[in-house]
Amino acid sequence: SYGLTQPPSVSVAPGKTARITCGGDNIGGKRVHWYLQRSGQAPVVVISHDSNRPSGIPERFSGSNSGNTATLIISRVEAGDEADYYCQVWDISTDHRVFGGGTKLTVL
Amino acid sequence: QVQLQESGPRLVKPSETLSLTCTVSGGSMTGYYWSWIRQPPGKGLEWIGYIYYSGITKYNFSLKSRVTFSVDSSKRQFFLRLTSVIAADTAVYYCAREGAGSAWLDSWGRGTLVTVSS
Numbered sequence: 029s030y031g032l033t034q035p036p037s038v039s040v041a042p043g044k045t046a047r048i049t050c051g052g053d054n055i056g057g058k059r060v061h062w063y064l065q066r067s068g069q070a071p072v073v074v075i076s077h078d079s080n081r082p083s084g085i086p087e088r089f090s091g092s093n094s095g096n097t098a099t100l101i102i103s104r105v106e107a108g109d110e111a112d113y114y115c116q117v118w119d120i121s122t123d124h125r126v127f128g129g130g131t132k133l134t135v136l
Numbered sequence: 137q138v139q140l141q142e143s144g145p146r147l148v149k150p151s152e153t154l155s156l157t158c159t160v161s162g163g164s165m166t167g168y169y170w171s172w173i174r175q176p177p178g179k180g181l182e183w184i185g186y187i188y189y190s191g192i193t194k195y196n197f198s199l200k201s202r203v204t205f206s207v208d209s210s211k212r213q214f215f216l217r218l219t220s221v222i223a224a225d226t227a228v229y230y231c232a233r234e235g236a237g238s239a240w241l242d243s244w245g246r247g248t249l250v251t252v253s254s
Contacts, residue, residue: 029197059238063181070230070244071181077238114181118239123194125171125183125239 030119032128039134046102048131050115053096058117060098062091065112065130074113075100102133110135138163140231140245147251148225154218154250158231165189165209169234171241172205172216174227182227186234187214221252 033051040046050060060078063071073082075091078098088103102109115128144156158170172184185195187205195203199218207214218225228247235242 059240061238061240063241065181070247071241072244073240073242076235076240076242082242116181116240122197124196125186125241127173127181127183130180 029122029124030117030126032115032117032126034113034115034128034131036129037132037134039136040102040105041136042105042107044105046105046109046133048100048102048113048115048133050098050100050128051096052098052117055096055098055117056094058093058119060091060093061116062089062100063114063116064109065114067111071114105133105135107135109133138233138243140233140243142229142231142245142248144248144250146249147253148221149254150222150252151220154216154221154225154252156216156229156231156248156250158214158216158245160212160214160233165207165212165214169239170207170214171232171234173230173232173241175230175247176224176227184216184229223252226250226252 062075064074065071074089078093079091090101092099112130114130139161141159148154169186171186187193193205202219204217228249230247231245232241233243
C-alpha cells in the first residue's frame with residue numbers, strides 16, 4: 029500500500045517561513061491535500077490539490093509538489109499556526125485515502 | 137455550508153460492536169463521498185473508508201473484516217459499525233465529506249471519542 033512520510037516535528041521562529049515535507053513514491057503524480065489540526069479540534073484543510081487555498085485560508089499558506097516530495101509552506105509564521113499538519117493523497121490503485129503520519133509545528 | 141455531527145455511545149465493551157451515526161446538515165448528500173476517519177489518542181489520522189451517497193462502499197484493508205457502512209440519504213445520515221472491538225479501537229472518530237476531485241476532505245465533524253473498556 030502507498031505510504032507517506034512526514035517529519036515528526038518542525039520548529040520555526042515567529043515571522044519566519046516553515047516548510048513541512050511529505051514524501052512518497054512519485055507523489056508528484058498525485059494531488060496532495062494538507063490539513064491543520066489544533067489541539068482538541070478537528071482537522072481543517074488548508075491546501076487542496078497541491079496548491080489550492082480554500083476560502084478563508086490566509087495567503088501565507090501555500091503548497092508545492094514535485095518528484096517524490098510535496099511541501100507545505102507557511103510564510104510569516106504566527107503563534108496561532110502552532111498545530112499538527114497532515115498530508116493526504118488519493119491512492120488511485122486501491123481507491124484508498126492515505127494520510128501522512130503528521131508533523132507537529134512548534135513556533136519558538 | 138455543510139455541517140457534520142457524529143453521535144453514538146462513548147463507551148463500548150471489548151468484543152462488542154461500536155456504532156456511530158453522522159448527521160449531515162446544510163446540504164444534500166447526493167453526489168458526494170462520505171468518509172470515516174479515526175485518531176487514537178496522541179496518534180495520527182487513519183482513514184477507515186467511505187460510502188458514496190448511493191451506498192457504494194470502500195474500506196481500509198486493515199479494518200475491512202470488521203467494518204460496515206450504511207447510508208440513509210433521506211434522513212441525511214450515514215453510519216459506521218465496527219465489530220469485535222478491542223482497546224486499540226479507542227479513538228476519536230470523525231466523519232467527513234469529500235470535495236470534488238482527488239478525494240480531499242473539505243468538511244469534517246467535530247469528532248467523538250469512543251473508549252473501548254470493560
